Amino acid sequence: MFESLSEGLQSAFKSIRGKGKLTEANMRDGLQMVEQAMLEADVSYSVVQHFMDQVTERAVGQKVLLSLKPHEELVRIVHEQLVEILGPVDVSIPLKKGEVTIVMMCGLQGSGKTTTCGKLAQLLKEQNVRPFLVAADLQRPAAIEQLHTLGRQLDVPVYSELGQQDPIKVCREGVARAKEQDADIVILDTAGRLAIDEELMAQLSRIEKKVQPQQVYLVVDGMTGQDAVNSAAAFNEALELDGAIMTKLDGDARGGALLSVKHVTQVPIKFIGTGEHLDALEPFRPEGMAGRILEMGDIVAVAQEAHRIIDEKEREQLEARMASGNFTLEDFRGVLEKIAKPGLMQKMMGLMPGMGDMKKMMEGADTDGETRKMLGIIDSMTPAERRNPKTIDTPRRNRIARGSGVAPSMVSGLIKQFSVMAPMMQMAAGGGMKDRMQMMQQMQSSMMNDPTMSGLKTKKGTGKRLSAKERQKLQKERQKQLRRLKRKKQ
Ligand SMILES: Nc1nc2c(ncn2[C@@H]2O[C@H](COP(=O)(O)OP(=O)(O)O)[C@@H](O)[C@H]2O)c(=O)[nH]1
Ligand SMILES: [Mg+2]
Secondary structure (H helix, E strand, C coil): CCCHHHHHHHHHHHHHHHHCCCCCCHHHHHHHHHHHHHHCCCHHHHHHHHHHHHHHHHHHCCCCHCCCCCHHHHHCCCHHHHHHCCCCCCCCCCCCCCCEEEEEECCCCCHHHHHHHHHHHHHHHCCCCCCCEEEECCCCCHHHHHHHHHHHHHHHCCCCCCCCCHHHHHHHHHHHHHHHHCCCEEEEECCCCCCCCCCHHHHHHHHHHHHCCCCCEEEEECCCCCHHHHHHHHHHCCCCCCCEEECCCCCCCCCCCHHHHHHHHHEEEEEEECCCCCCEEEEEEEHHHHHHHHCCCHHHEEEEEEEECHHHHHHHHHHHHHHCCCHHHCCCCHHHHHHHCCCHHHHHHHCCCCCCHHHHHHHHHHHHHHHHHHHHHHHHCCCHHHCCCHHHHHHHHHHHHHHCCCCHHHHHHHHHHHHHHHHHHHHHCCCCHHHHHHHHHHHEEEEEEEECCCCCCCCCCCCCCCCHHHHHHHHHHHHHHHHHHHHCCC
């Protein structure tokens, strides 16, 4: 979701980061790139202008140019501004006590009205609110059947009149039936056309006048880009909108439409549709959305996070040790300790492109706990053992295992993992962006083979051992990295 917008913003921020301290001139550059990115993501021109004005005003007002970490400051401001534009949050559907509440859905054909009626009904049912659906889309006979199918699936009553030409009559009769059946909320599924036309607008406006819904929601297809702005404006003019629902944000939807619709209608975005299934409806959260826009797949942020957890001085020491081929378990422990911050591993996974699945897999896994266990094992070693793990024989291994309360096989697992991870950690600590990207790629591929880092856990019978060939390959890779690093130092 929102890939194009987030990628655009990322590249904008990347170039700002590279320049160190911001000057008034290069902030303008960065802002221009943000502007470009938003336009490319189909945010409408006027919305972008408005957004940029506000961001600039905010940035200058806060003396961003003098701040210590200018790029962070600017990211924060853009983030805040996004949240502000997308908010305020109101995801409630206000219900009239003791009376039936009428909700009218409107939007272009194919925007997802009927599907969303079903999703809303499901959501309401879960909250012990009794929904009732009315098939007021008389343009296509199939639309009525579609709603009936949903009703059967959800066990929610659906009212329709075959052969009826007047949607107002259907709506009125439907509301009457809903009252009879003690429903709490009636959802009117109205007709849409492929493009906005006066007749459709006039019809919807008549329904609104005669049936007097308490809530009118505009359903917008999140994939429609610039067009979404025009249709949202037209609906907003013809009807008194109370909220917007944006659908199809599960595909490669562009983020722009959401910003534009919000800007044009000024009504709260109530829900977002993230799939064809009936449970794919999420209450809208501007923070989450803005966060996604700015962070998604931000490998640079990941690399920087990795870079930041090791400070400058330690980095020099690490590099020196590494250059002499002397990265020990003691050093490893130091790096681990920093990574053991709760959730950091997951966060880093989540930020990497294409790692979404991995993140899901890891959610169940207690990576933080595993890391703490590893720290415990290293703590149970003597300084000499940490410097030279090769000296750890079976009696020593058993002693360490007892000391740290793990199985002896986990001690060997850690030592093996150390030999694999050490070069990666070294890359994280030193080198430029290219090295860090490589480190991430390596980490990624090593985790692909071992997603939960089970190599670190107690070996079960089937535990995967590196073949001689794999070991050789790793060793070669490690030597290559060391050579590269040494070369760079010269
Ligand atoms: N991927 C995805 N598809 C959706 C979503 N909402 C609706 N659709 C699909 O969009 C198409 C049109 O939906 P429909 O509810 O019939 O639109 P309507 O003409 O406005 O009533 C259908 O194929 C739906 O399955 C969504 O959030 N995600
Ligand atoms: Mg429909």
